[in-house]
Amino acid sequence: xxxxxxxxxxxxxxxxxxxxxxxxxxxxxxxxxxxxxxxxxxxxxxxxxxxxxxxxxxxxxxxxxxxxxxxxxxxxxxxxxxxxxxxxxxxxxxxxxxxxxxxxxxxxxxxxxxxxxxxxxxxxxxxxxxxxxxxxxxxxx
Numbered sequence: 456x457x458x459x460x461x462x463x464x465x466x467x468x469x470x471x472x473x474x475x476x477x478x479x480x481x482x483x484x485x486x487x488x489x490x491x492x493x494x495x496x497x498x499x500x501x502x503x504x505x506x507x508x509x510x511x512x513x514x515x516x517x518x519x520x521x522x523x524x525x526x527x528x529x530x531x532x533x534x535x536x537x538x539x540x541x542x543x544x545x546x547x548x549x550x551x552x553x554x555x556x557x558x559x560x561x562x563x564x565x566x567x568x569x570x571x572x573x574x575x576x577x578x579x580x581x582x583x584x585x586x587x588x589x590x591x592x593x594x595x596x
Contacts, residue, residue: 463542465535471527472546475553478520485516521564524557 489509492498498505530536531547531554540547 464539465537466530466533466539468530468539468543468546468550471523471530472550472553474523475527478516478523481516482520485512488512517564520557521561524554524561527554528558 492505492509527550531550536547
């Protein structure tokens with residue numbers, strides 16, 4: 456298929472790259488779906504349902520993408536992949552680049568998640584302090 460002797464490589468390199476390219480194609484489909492949902496008159500009045508559908512599809516795609524990247528990283532750094540760079544160095548290089556970009560994306564998701572959690576905790580403490588101050592003012596009267 457993509458390499459001369461895929462049997463010599465101890466990992467399913469062709470399968471991993473093929474599925475990853477399907478994830479890239481799915482990202483294009485998700486972007487097109489979002490645009491069509493945004494432009495459709497039917498979905499203009501159903502904004503909540505539109506947002507739920509769009510977000511659900513995007514989250515499912517990103518979770519699948521992240522899990523596939525993690526699977527690829529375990530394949531790439533496994534013992535079975537030792538001779539793959541001799542067999543098909545260009546495909547191993549492509550796999551490495553996609554894995555590194557995917558790991559950066561996962562890191563970005565983690566950083567954004569930590570920032571959101573920090574903001575939510577800070578907002579909760581701020582509301583609690585404002586409520587406590589209100590109680591103290593009322594008790595002082």
